[in-house]
Amino acid sequence: NNLCLSTSLQPHSPPPPSPLATVSLTTTMDDTYYIPVNQSKPISDLLSHIATQISQQRIRLKEPFQDFDRLTSHYVTKTQFMQVLTMLRLPITESQMEQLAQMYAEGSQRDNVALPNASFFSTTRGAANVSSPGRTLLPHQQRVNWFSFVRDVELGGDTEIELEKKPTNEPLADERRRQADFFNRRQQNHLSSDEIKTFKQLIKRLRHVCKERGIIVKQLFEDHDRLHHGTVTKSQFIQSLPFQDVDMNLLQLLIKRYEDKQGLVDYLIFHIELMGDEPVGQLRFQGEETLQVVTPPGTNPHIFHYEAATTKRNLENAANSTLADVTENKLKELVLKHRIRIDENLRDFDPLRKGQVTVAQFKSAIGIVKFPKYQFSSRELDALADKYLHVDHMGKESVRYVDLVDSLFRIFTEKDMEKNPTAQIRSPTHLLSTSKPQLSQQEEGRIDRLLRQIRHIVKTKRLLMKYDFMDFDRSSKDTNSSHVTPSRFERALDNLGLRFTPEEYALLERKYDDLNNGDVNFRLFLQDVDFEEKNAEEPQAFFTRKVKPQRMPELRELLENIQHTVVKSRIRLIEFLQDFDPLRSSKMHNHKLRSALSQAGIELTDHEYQLLINAYASEQLGFIRYVDFLNDVESIFHTRDLEKQPTVESADVNGFLSTRAFRKNDVNSDELRPLLQRLTHFVKTHGVFMKPTFQSYDKFHRGKISKSQFRQCVDKVLPTISASEYKLLEKVYYNADEDCVMYLDLIRDVDPSETDTSGGTDGEGSECFVRFTGGKNNAGAENDLNEIIEEVRSQVKRNRIRMREYFLDFDPLRKGYVTENKFRSVLSSSKLELTKPQNDVLVESYRHSKANLPGAIDYVSFMDDVEQIFVPNGLETQPLASVQDYQPRDRFARTNAQFQKDEHDRLFKEAHSKIVQTVRTRRLNLKPFFQEYDRRRKLKVTKTQFASVMSLLQLHLSPREVKVLSRFYEDVRGDVDWHAFCSDIERDVGYEASSLP
Numbered sequence: 003n004n005l006c007l008s009t010s011l012q013p014h015s016p017p018p019p020s021p022l023a024t025v026s027l028t029t030t031m032d033d034t035y036y037i038p039v040n041q042s043k044p045i046s047d048l049l050s051h052i053a054t055q056i057s058q059q060r061i062r063l064k065e066p067f068q069d070f071d072r073l074t075s076h077y078v079t080k081t082q083f084m085q086v087l088t089m090l091r092l093p094i095t096e097s098q099m100e101q102l103a104q105m106y107a108e109g110s111q112r113d114n115v116a117l118p119n120a121s122f123f124s125t126t127r128g129a130a131n132v133s134s135p136g137r138t139l140l141p142h143q144q145r146v147n148w149f150s151f152v153r154d155v156e157l158g159g160d161t162e163i164e165l166e167k168k169p170t171n172e173p174l175a176d177e178r179r180r181q182a183d184f185f186n187r188r189q190q191n192h193l194s195s196d197e198i199k200t201f202k203q204l205i206k207r208l209r210h211v212c213k214e215r216g217i218i219v220k221q222l223f224e225d226h227d228r229l230h231h232g233t234v235t236k237s238q239f240i241q242s243l244p245f246q247d248v249d250m251n252l253l254q255l256l257i258k259r260y261e262d263k264q265g266l267v268d269y270l271i272f273h274i275e276l277m278g279d280e281p282v283g284q285l286r287f288q289g290e291e292t293l294q295v296v297t298p299p300g301t302n303p304h305i306f307h308y309e310a311a312t313t314k315r316n317l318e319n320a321a322n323s324t325l326a327d328v329t330e331n332k333l334k335e336l337v338l339k340h341r342i343r344i345d346e347n348l349r350d351f352d353p354l355r356k357g358q359v360t361v362a363q364f365k366s367a368i369g370i371v372k373f374p375k376y377q378f379s380s381r382e383l384d385a386l387a388d389k390y391l392h393v394d395h396m397g398k399e400s401v402r403y404v405d406l407v408d409s410l411f412r413i414f415t416e417k418d419m420e421k422n423p424t425a426q427i428r429s430p431t432h433l434l435s436t437s438k439p440q441l442s443q444q445e446e447g448r449i450d451r452l453l454r455q456i457r458h459i460v461k462t463k464r465l466l467m468k469y470d471f472m473d474f475d476r477s478s479k480d481t482n483s484s485h486v487t488p489s490r491f492e493r494a495l496d497n498l499g500l501r502f503t504p505e506e507y508a509l510l511e512r513k514y515d516d517l518n519n520g521d522v523n524f525r526l527f528l529q530d531v532d533f534e535e536k537n538a539e540e541p542q543a544f545f546t547r548k549v550k551p552q553r554m555p556e557l558r559e560l561l562e563n564i565q566h567t568v569v570k571s572r573i574r575l576i577e578f579l580q581d582f583d584p585l586r587s588s589k590m591h592n593h594k595l596r597s598a599l600s601q602a603g604i605e606l607t608d609h610e611y612q613l614l615i616n617a618y619a620s621e622q623l624g625f626i627r628y629v630d631f632l633n634d635v636e637s638i639f640h641t642r643d644l645e646k647q648p649t650v651e652s653a654d655v656n657g658f659l660s661t662r663a664f665r666k667n668d669v670n671s672d673e674l675r676p677l678l679q680r681l682t683h684f685v686k687t688h689g690v691f692m693k694p695t696f697q698s699y700d701k702f703h704r705g706k707i708s709k710s711q712f713r714q715c716v717d718k719v720l721p722t723i724s725a726s727e728y729k730l731l732e733k734v735y736y737n738a739d740e741d742c743v744m745y746l747d748l749i750r751d752v753d754p755s756e757t758d759t760s761g762g763t764d765g766e767g768s769e770c771f772v773r774f775t776g777g778k779n780n781a782g783a784e785n786d787l788n789e790i791i792e793e794v795r796s797q798v799k800r801n802r803i804r805m806r807e808y809f810l811d812f813d814p815l816r817k818g819y820v821t822e823n824k825f826r827s828v829l830s831s832s833k834l835e836l837t838k839p840q841n842d843v844l845v846e847s848y849r850h851s852k853a854n855l856p857g858a859i860d861y862v863s864f865m866d867d868v869e870q871i872f873v874p875n876g877l878e879t880q881p882l883a884s885v886q887d888y889q890p891r892d893r894f895a896r897t898n899a900q901f902q903k904d905e906h907d908r909l910f911k912e913a914h915s916k917i918v919q920t921v922r923t924r925r926l927n928l929k930p931f932f933q934e935y936d937r938r939r940k941l942k943v944t945k946t947q948f949a950s951v952m953s954l955l956q957l958h959l960s961p962r963e964v965k966v967l968s969r970f971y972e973d974v975r976g977d978v979d980w981h982a983f984c985s986d987i988e989r990d991v992g993y994e995a996s997s998l999p
Contacts, residue, residue, distance in 0.1 A: 045105065052092060053155050058230050061090055063155060067148040076149035077108060083146040108145040193259060201259060204252055208245060209276055213380040216366030217244055220273040232270035239267040277362070326389035329382040330409065336373050338413050339484075344371055345410075348403040357404035361387050364401040438513060438526055449513050452506055456531045459500060461725070467532050470494045471524040485521040494524070557617050560610055565638045567604055569655060575635060578602040579628050588629040589620045595628060666734050666747060674734060677727055681720060681752045689975065692719050693756045696745040705746035709736070712743040787847050790840050795871045796890035803832050805868065809861040818862040819850040825859040906966055913963035918990045920957055928987060931955065932980040941981035948978040 056063065066089060068074075070082040078086070083106075084099045094102075104110070193201060212219060224230070226238040234242070236257055243253075260268045336342060347370050349355070351363040359367070365383045392402045408417065416427060441449065460467065474490035486494070488511045495502070502510075516523045555563070568575055578601050580586070582594040590598075592615050599606060606614070618631045633642060638653050685692065695718050697703065699711040707715070709732065716728060723731070735744050749756050798805065808831055810816070812824040820828075822845055829841060836844075850860040866875060871888035921928065931954060933939075935947040943951070945968045952964050959967075971979045 045101065048094070048098060048102070049154055052094065055092060056155060058232065060230070063090075063152045066090065067152065071148070076147060077145040078148050080107070080144040080146055083148060083151075086148075102151065103144070103146050106147045106151045108147060110147075193255075197255060197258075200252075201255060204248075204255070205275060208248075210380065211245060212276060213365070213384075214369075215244075216362065216369035216383075218362050218366065219244075219276050220270060223269040223273075227269070233262065233264075233266035233268050236261075236265070236267055239269060242269075325382065325385040329378065329386045330389070330406070332376075333378075333386075334410055334413050336376060337410050340374055342371060342373070344368065345403075345407045347371060348407070352403075358392060358400040358402055361391075361399065361401055364403060367403075438516060439518070441509075441513060445509060445512075448506075448509060452502070452510065453530050456500060460531055463499075464725075465498055465532075467494075467498060467528055470497050471528070475524070484525040485517070485523055488520065488522060491522040491524065555610065555613075557613055560613060561634055564604060564635055565658070568635060569638060569658070571603060573602050573604075575602055576632055579632060583628070589622065589625045589627050592624055592626050595626055595631075598628075667736065669730065669734050673730060677723075677730065678751050681723075684720070684722060685753050690719055691756065692749050692753060695719050696749070700745070706737065706740065706742040706744050708742055712745060715745065785839065785843060787843055790836070790843055791867055793836070793840075793891070794834060794868055795888070797834055798868060799871055799888055799890040801833070803834075805832050806865050808832060809865065813861070817853075819853045819855065819858040819860050821855065822857045822859055825861060828861075909963050909966045910970055913959055913967055914986075914990070916959065916963075917957055917987055920955075921987055922991050926955060928955070928984045932984070936980070941979060942973065942975075942977040943980050945972075945976070945978055948980065951980075 055061075066086045067078060067083075070078045070086070080103045083103050084096075087094065087099050087102075211217070222242045222244060223234050223239070226234045226242065239257065239260075240253055256272070257267055260272050262268055333344075337344065344367070347367040348359060348364070351359045351367055364387050365380075368378060368383055368386075386406070387401050390402050390405050392400050394400070411417075416422075416425060419425065440446075459465070471486060471491075471494045474486045474494055475484065488507070491511060492507050495507075510527070511522050514523045514527045515521065516526060567573065578598045579590070579595075581601075582590045582598050595614065596606065596611055614631065615626060618626050618628070620627045638655060638658055641647075641650055641653060644650065684690065696707065696715050699707045699715065712732065712735075713728065716723065716731065731748065732743060735748050736742075737744055797803065805828065808828040809820060812820045812828070825845060825848075826841060829836060829844070844864070845859060848860050848864045850858040853860075874883075874885065877883065877885075920926065928951075931951045932943055932947075935943045935951070948968050949964050952959050952967075967983070968978050971983045973979055
């Protein structure tokens with residue numbers, strides 16, 4: 003009914019116009035955003051402008067129409083057609099939309115698309131969907147062939163092209179014509195002849211700057227042009243320009259050149275003229291200074307001539323091949339010297355990892371890298387890009403940067419090394435070679451004398467020079483260039499204590515100016531004066547490992563080495579070998595023997611491995627009888643067939659180890675003996691405990707460390723030895739077979755008490771223990787039970803030891819007694835500083851007489867005697883009794899010096915009264931000052947630290963008074979008991995300044 007009503011009420015619509023009919027617009031458009039179409043031009047201009055906008059804004063036309071065409075009939079209603087055009091924000095007016103809808107209406111001349119199911123749609127739609135000359139359909143009833151519209155826009159109106167049927171057609175011809183029309187329609191302002199000359203010079207200079215820096219101009223303006231119209235405002239144009247040396251007059255000339263009718267600046271044309279990135283032919287000035295697209299004569303502008311371009315490129319490559327090789331070698335040198343990774347910058351421009359980038363992107367990626375004190379010119383980058391240039395079948399040029407990256411990485415290693423692991427890598431020594439300038443013969447002599455003087459100072463004072471120079475060698479990317487300025491070179495030497503005259507400084511700077519630019523190559527200087535940097539710059543140190551030459555052993559010697567490793571490391575070799583022989587056939591493949599020994603921790607050389615293969619080869623080719631090898635190795639533990647020969651003596655493992663023990667190297671005893679005696683005296687007088695320092699580098703307690711670790715330990719515990727004495731010690735205790743230093747032998751020669759394990763606890767050998775406990779354990783105290791119990795109480799109170807918990811761990815049934823070994827173990831675990839005789843006295847004194855276990859110790863009675871310092875026994879029967887706080891003994895007792903002269907006694911009293919008066923007046927708290935030096939709370943400081951505190955408190959004491967005070971509170975080790983000093987001062991002052999620590 004609605005259809006009939008609309009048909010009867012509406013007048014007959016005129017026939018659709020011709021597709022090439024001119025568009026007659028009755029509305030004048032004041033908004034310049036819309037596309038103006040002249041009345042005298044055909045509607046194909048409108049389609050061409052729409053195609054240009056679609057290409058610029060990257061708009062996909064099909065998807066919006068397909069949303070309204072779910073059945074894929076290629077038709078939508080007129081309302082839907084106009085709605086899609088409005089949604090796409092195309093710059094066309096409503097009347098132009100009406101004209102397009104009439105042009106592609108159903109039944110028009112442009113409606114000539116062969117639908118796949120045309121008969122189906124014609125029968126199902128019926129007459130209501132077909133416009134007849136006798137009626138006019140409503141907008142929602144009229145249908146528009148959107149598919150024809152999209153095809154005409156995307157293919158430029160060439161309806162003859164169907165690529166699926168004719169794949170040899172060229173659909174890009176109209177696209178190139180539209181691009182040419184796009185550039186030609188942007189009319190530029192006229193410039194005078196003088197302005198044209200100035201403009202050409204400016205463009206030439208800016209083009210050179212862009213190539214040098216790798217700048218892509220249009221990317222700088224795209225942030226201000228989100229819709230990709232190709233235009234920005236004048237202020238945005240000036241703001242986005244990357245050129246700093248262009249004055250305002252030249253900027254106004256650029257704006258005048260590229261300003262359009264709307265007052266905007268066309269940056270896209272500026273980019274094309276500046277970068278030479280035009281889509282067709284070349285752009286040049288013609289006629290009235292309008293930008294035209296000119297095609298070279300005699301060539302088809304729409305076909306790329308691959309042969310001609312390739313021939314031209316080959317000629318250019320031949321001319322630039324030498325420069326490209328030089329540039330690539332320089333790039334390799336910079337990459338190797340400064341460890342720069344340029345592949346990451348190149349991959350940033352290749353998100354799809356095709357291995358190719360454009361020439362501009364290649365130059366930009368190289369230009370981003372800031373090489374220390376070097377910059378590649380545009381000519382060098384062009385030559386390098388031409389060397390790796392790649393032209394595809396479509397004529398698109400790109401740079402295969404992956405080939406360049408592979409060439410750069412070849413200086414470090416070769417590709418596919420896993421396929422050829424034995425290949426030898428040639429070190430690029432020619433890239434890092436440097437030379438010092440030659441001076442006159444007289445100046446070279448002065449240089450030699452000066453360098454000998456510097457070498458002597460560096461060696462005697464053990465100066466580490468490299469880091470002082472590296473502090474002054476900081477480039478923009480924190481990479482070291484090995485060069486510093488002359489002033490910094492002089493400052494670095496002055497910081498090291500090497501001071502010379504200005505003439506000597508100038509002579510050194512001239513000698514090591516390898517680049518002839520005024521900078522000093524301090525690495526060359528370090529190679530001549532620092533023995534640690536002698537071979538630092540040689541590439542061999544970076545790429546190869548120094549292998550120590552080894553002597554080829556015989557079979558017997560090889561078996562002894564394996565036996566020594568098995569005994570020392572307690573290796574059950576049979577378990578590793580049987581893992582590769584599940585059938586217990588007593589033989590295995592040759593290569594499996596090496597795997598089994600490697601898993602057991604026995605590493606063999608190729609010669610040693612082949613020696614075992616030849617000695618224990620099986621009858622079966624490629625197999626080895628490992629049982630015979632195992633019997634020979636384990637003969638060190640037992641003798642075979644001992645049940646048949648019971649009188650044969652078994653193998654002596656200890657005797658074998660003694661024959662393999664380390665023996666000190668023979669040196670001149672006249673030099674070694676005085677050195678060991680002096681070190682022994684130093685260790686005893688200074689109370690030095692050497693073993694913990696060495697064991698900090700020997701976590702597995704093997705008794706050996708490396709040379710560098712040995713040197714660090716010796717510098718810490720024995721700082722008084724010279725370089726020659728250190729070399730002597732290293733020569734004596736160096737084990738060449740294992741390439742290490744046997745530090746336990748040194749400790750055994752210097753301080754035997756540290757390696758004496760005869761005592762009950764670690765480190766309680768008589769001499770060492772007495773030295774570290776102040777010598778208070780005399781013979782009488784070692785046998786007196788009361789003195790031993792008092793010493794245990796003092797240590798328990800002072801160190802807050804809970805010994806009863808240790809005993810309860812060994813007495814789960816709470817019987818009150820433990821074995822003698824467990825009793826000694828508790829004393830050791832509690833870290834009580836007792837000697838072996840004192841432990842024996844405790845064991846004999848607290849034996850349990852009623853226990854069923856022989857040799858049991860009554861630890862309950864022992865703990866009751868010790869813990870009386872906390873709670874006396876029977877306190878519940880004396881509730882009114884008071885418990886006094888137990889004061890433990892000092893670990894290092896004070897000497898309580900008695901002054902023999904009245905003068906010393908007078909000085910002590912005067913100093914004491916002066917300190918008491920100052921503390922009372924100024925209300926000083928003395929303890930925090932001493933605690934700063936006593937971080938471990940031993941309540942002792944050195945004499946120097948005591949004098950420093952007196953000076954810091956400004957007590958105005960004379961040096962003699964400070965000496966008398968420190969002597970009065972001195973202990974047996976020579977330290978000052980600051981806690982007793984503070985207690986005496988606080989007692990005389992009359993108040994307690996601070997709590998006990």
